[in-house]
Amino acid sequence: MSLSSKHLLGLHGVPKEDIQTILDTATTFREVLERPIKKVPTLQGKTVVNLFYESSTRTRISFELAQKRLSADTVNFSKAGSSTSKGETFKDTVKNIEAMKIDMIVVRHSSAGVPHYLTKITNANIINAGDGRHEHPTQALLDMYSIREKTGRLEGLKVCIIGDIAHSRVALSNIFGLQTMGAKVSVCGPATMIPKGIGNLGVKVYHDIDKAIAEHDVLNVLRIQLERAAGSSIPSLREYHNYFGITSERIEKNNKDVLILHPGPINRGVELSSDVADGPYQVILDQVTNGVAIRMAVLYLLGTMN
Amino acid sequence: MKILLKNINAIDPVTGLNETVNILIEDGIITNVESSGNMLQADKVFDFTGKYVSPGFYDMHVHFREPGREDEETVITGSNSAAAGGFTGVACMPNTEPAIDSAEVVNLIKEKAKNHLVDVDPISAVTQGRKGEVLAPMAELSESGAVAFSDDGVAVKTAAILRKALEYSHMYNKPVIEHCEDETLAGGSMNEGITSTLLGLPPVPSVAEDLTIMRDILMLEYLGAGSLHIAHISTKNGVELVRQAKKKGLKVTAEATPHHFTLTEENLKTFDTNYKMNPPLRTKEDVEAIIEGLKDGTIDVIASDHAPHSPEEKDMEFTLAPNGIIGLETELGLAITELVHKGHLTLTQLVEKFAVNPRKILNLPVPKIQAGEKANLTIFDTEEVWTVDVSKFKSKSKNSPFDKRLLTGKPVAVINNGKMFYQDRFIEI
Amino acid sequence: MKIKAQLIDEAGLNRTITRLAHEILERNKGSENIVLIGMRTRGEFIAKRIHEKIKEIDKSEPPLGVLDVTLYRDDFRTRLKQPEVSVTNITFDINEKDIILIDDVLFSGRTARAALDALMDLGRPNTIQLCVLIDRGHREMPIRPDFVGKNIPTSINEEIKVKMKEIDGEDAVYLIDISED
Numbered sequence: 001m002s003l004s005s006k007h008l009l010g011l012h013g014v015p016k017e018d019i020q021t022i023l024d025t026a027t028t029f030r031e032v033l034e035r036p037i038k039k040v041p042t043l044q045g046k047t048v049v050n051l052f053y054e055s056s057t058r059t060r061i062s063f064e065l066a067q068k069r070l071s072a073d074t075v076n077f078s079k080a081g082s083s084t085s086k087g088e089t090f091k092d093t094v095k096n097i098e099a100m101k102i103d104m105i106v107v108r109h110s111s112a113g114v115p116h117y118l119t120k121i122t123n124a125n126i127i128n129a130g131d132g133r134h135e136h137p138t139q140a141l142l143d144m145y146s147i148r149e150k151t152g153r154l155e156g157l158k159v160c161i162i163g164d165i166a167h168s169r170v171a172l173s174n175i176f177g178l179q180t181m182g183a184k185v186s187v188c189g190p191a192t193m194i195p196k197g198i199g200n201l202g203v204k205v206y207h208d209i210d211k212a213i214a215e216h217d218v219l220n221v222l223r224i225q226l227e228r229a230a231g232s233s234i235p236s237l238r239e240y241h242n243y244f245g246i247t248s249e250r251i252e253k254n255n256k257d258v259l260i261l262h263p264g265p266i267n268r269g270v271e272l273s274s275d276v277a278d279g280p281y282q283v284i285l286d287q288v289t290n291g292v293a294i295r296m297a298v299l300y301l302l303g304t305m306n
Numbered sequence: 307m308k309i310l311l312k313n314i315n316a317i318d319p320v321t322g323l324n325e326t327v328n329i330l331i332e333d334g335i336i337t338n339v340e341s342s343g344n345m346l347q348a349d350k351v352f353d354f355t356g357k358y359v360s361p362g363f364y365d366m367h368v369h370f371r372e373p374g375r376e377d378e379e380t381v382i383t384g385s386n387s388a389a390a391g392g393f394t395g396v397a398c399m400p401n402t403e404p405a406i407d408s409a410e411v412v413n414l415i416k417e418k419a420k421n422h423l424v425d426v427d428p429i430s431a432v433t434q435g436r437k438g439e440v441l442a443p444m445a446e447l448s449e450s451g452a453v454a455f456s457d458d459g460v461a462v463k464t465a466a467i468l469r470k471a472l473e474y475s476h477m478y479n480k481p482v483i484e485h486c487e488d489e490t491l492a493g494g495s496m497n498e499g500i501t502s503t504l505l506g507l508p509p510v511p512s513v514a515e516d517l518t519i520m521r522d523i524l525m526l527e528y529l530g531a532g533s534l535h536i537a538h539i540s541t542k543n544g545v546e547l548v549r550q551a552k553k554k555g556l557k558v559t560a561e562a563t564p565h566h567f568t569l570t571e572e573n574l575k576t577f578d579t580n581y582k583m584n585p586p587l588r589t590k591e592d593v594e595a596i597i598e599g600l601k602d603g604t605i606d607v608i609a610s611d612h613a614p615h616s617p618e619e620k621d622m623e624f625t626l627a628p629n630g631i632i633g634l635e636t637e638l639g640l641a642i643t644e645l646v647h648k649g650h651l652t653l654t655q656l657v658e659k660f661a662v663n664p665r666k667i668l669n670l671p672v673p674k675i676q677a678g679e680k681a682n683l684t685i686f687d688t689e690e691v692w693t694v695d696v697s698k699f700k701s702k703s704k705n706s707p708f709d710k711r712l713l714t715g716k717p718v719a720v721i722n723n724g725k726m727f728y729q730d731r732f733i734e735i
Numbered sequence: 736m737k738i739k740a741q742l743i744d745e746a747g748l749n750r751t752i753t754r755l756a757h758e759i760l761e762r763n764k765g766s767e768n769i770v771l772i773g774m775r776t777r778g779e780f781i782a783k784r785i786h787e788k789i790k791e792i793d794k795s796e797p798p799l800g801v802l803d804v805t806l807y808r809d810d811f812r813t814r815l816k817q818p819e820v821s822v823t824n825i826t827f828d829i830n831e832k833d834i835i836l837i838d839d840v841l842f843s844g845r846t847a848r849a850a851l852d853a854l855m856d857l858g859r860p861n862t863i864q865l866c867v868l869i870d871r872g873h874r875e876m877p878i879r880p881d882f883v884g885k886n887i888p889t890s891i892n893e894e895i896k897v898k899m900k901e902i903d904g905e906d907a908v909y910l911i912d913i914s915e916d
Binding site: 012089090091109110111112113114116117131132133134135166169172195196197198200201 | 495498499500501502503504505506507508509511576577618621622623624625626
């Protein structure tokens with residue numbers, strides 16, 4: 001039942017048994033979240049640092065709640081931007097925090113590979129809460145959990161990830177995790193948002209949103225980074241919505257059984273129309289709840305490992 | 307003082323010497339080269355049986371960080387590193403603080419290097435402050451001793467400035483050395499491809515290098531004058547572009563670094579910043595093309611792009627860490643291991659790329675193993691197996707991805723300017 | 736590890752469960768306010784059996800739930816193997832109820848302690864009564880069972896193994912020797 005690694009750096013190369021264990025363990029915590037007292041004493045005496053070098057209120061709150069519900073002591077260190085070239089280095093900051101006797105670090109950073117780097121400079125358990133455009137494993141795990149909860153399976157399921165795949169850590173973690181669990185993964189988006197060589201991963205590429213909706217059981221719709229995408233990867237948000245946005249008409253025309261996921265926050269009228277965002281096909285708020293359970297499961301499995 | 311190098315295999319591509327000889331050096335001048343067997347008298351005799359001697363090696367692409375970042379490397383520590391790596395001469399790049407773009411800075415560097423075994427020849431910036439706007443005073447710089455012009459770190463910013471640089475530098479018979487990278491495609495942390503996708507690192511496409519190589523070659527062809535040297539070539543297409551240009555008879559040359567013929571982008575999977583360089587490590591296919599280019603002479607020179615960085619700058623988040631690695635002390639070992647022992651290059655070709663071609667490109671005299679010539683020699687062993695240990699490096703910086711690597715072949719000694727570096731110390735001869 | 740003796744057989748287990756059901760009903764004056772909560776893993780099946788018996792005897796069906804106490808254990812830092820967590824399944828309100836907490840073997844009392852904490856997080860019951868199939872002694876906590884199937888004083892080198900048809904294929908209780916020789 002133990003995981004094979006003391007860190008969760010990403011889902012690339014994580015064995016199926018480990019993913020299974022995390023998803024199953026999350027079921028336990030999902031039940032805890034329904035209780036009047038949503039707290040268990042399991043991680044009493046453990047100290048977790050949330051090291052956020054990139055602002056992300058949701059992910060941080062989700063992790064923080066997960067930690068508190070497991071009775072861990074938590075502290076937050078937030079530093080927006082990459083001002084490490086001046087003043088204290090990242091390594092010194094981490095060494096200082098570690099010297100305060102902490103057990104686990106949850107890290108979010110704009111530079112890919114920072115969680116891996118942390119494993120070399122500290123002894124704490126490291127959980128990746130998103131590194132650059134690399135991985136965001138707990139997001140992919142909660143996506144898989146939500147899919148499994150709704151459809152009852154992952155094996156053989158056809159999942160399409162839609163949006164700016166090239167700049168998305170959510171896409172990459174989903175591809176790795178879903179493929180390991182036996183799902184068939186595709187991506188859909190404008191060619192400028194599809195990273196080079198993605199086909200080598202056994203991922204089919206779609207540029208036709210109607211076809212993508214029609215041919216998949218699940219659509220995981222990514223958030224378009226408004227400030228970054230418009231004008232660089234796509235001509236305009238309006239054009240994106242017209243050609244790649246998910247609307248009720250498109251769903252009703254192509255596939256009424258489709259399940260829609262979105263990691264949030266949603267840009268209404270860009271990647272999802274409002275009626276889809278609030279409509280019957282999506283499980284967006286379930287994802288948020290499941291996110292706490294998944295993070296509790298990961299914290300529990302790593303935090304109680306000997 | 308008279309010293310005798312005994313029983314040594316001499317390789318001099320210029321004179322055609324290729325046999326086992328005894329070399330007598332008196333006060334820094336070669337006074338006798340004779341077939342081994344005879345016994346010349348000397349104050350000090352070095353038995354170099356089984357070792358090789360060649361004209362002193364020259365690395366035409368190093369960064370010595372002086373002036374500006376003397377905490378990372380100085381002219382002296384860099385020169386010591388060069389001597390330990392088997393080099394008797396280097397050309398240092400102008401991306402210092404301030405940049406080498408005036409006679410004052412050229413003189414400062416030459417002054418610092420004055421009494422050293424290793425000859426240090428400054429390369430000047432193409433444009434003032436390496437800003438890509440106004441030409442540096444090339445005439446004055448040439449006169450004060452700059453051997454070439456380069457805005458290394460970036461390519462010459464615009465085609466218009468490149469044109470002027472090639473025309474102007476041609477008057478003084480100095481090459482323009484180009485770091486080929488299209489600015490609008492640059493800025494990534496590694497080569498674009500499946501590996502960058504897997505690692506989620508911002509990529510820079512190989513075509514960014516190819517486009518600038520193509521621009522520069524076309525400009526050279528159009529002008530019909532000037533000489534162009536492509537620094538640290540790293541792409542398959544780039545090698546082919548140079549090959550075709552040479553066929554047309556254009557005055558273009560190229561260099562490759564040991565890391566670009568040894569490592570691939572796969573090495574980045576550990577997120578170790580010692581694999582972060584610019585141009586980035588490419589694919590296996592590119593490595594094979596570089597080796598092919600070295601074999602057929604498309605690539606004239608092996609150079610290190612020795613780029614020292616302080617530990618606090620390199621030991622950090624991958625995308626924020628600076629590009630570059632040190633290379634002077636692993637260069638020869640890697641070249642012998644990867645190119646000679648694997649049958650890609652003969653020792654004569656190796657000596658051409660290390661000793662002869664760089665000096666020809668920079669219009670510097672090529673040392674000869676001949677009586678009456680100044681002794682400017684590199685002595686090396688092709689068979690010694692050793693483990694790289696960065697902590698023993700002479701360089702002030704330790705940012706090498708080759709630490710702990712097993713290599714076959716290493717420098718034994720260098721002789722130049724009346725000095726010898728042997729067994730880890732400098733000796734007056 | 737070897738079996739020293741069979742303490743209870745299938746018929747014996749059935750008799751013990753019947754008696755426990757009667758005692759629970761008697762002490763609580765019927766089944767009106769009681770809820771049965773079995774502790775994973777074998778306590779769950781004993782609870783189900785007692786539930787069946789109560790149905791037979793009293794024609795009533797008190798609520799039945801399952802409790803997993805893994806998250807409340809006190810031995811995370813000392814165990815070599817990471818314990819497996821399962822889901823607690825208690826779908827009814829336990830406030831003001833008389834909880835019959837059911838387990839197979841009572842030993843140190845630490846699991847019962849964890850169960851008490853877990854139940855407190857679920858609500859405020861009227862009473863919690865502990866029902867165990869076997870009490871083997873060696874208590875490390877001030878815990879006392881309310882209903883005992885059988886008291887079996889054991890040595891520390893012995894272990895009680897309860898087997899149940901639902902997962903073990905037979906109904907039996909064995910005394911096992913775990914001393915190394």
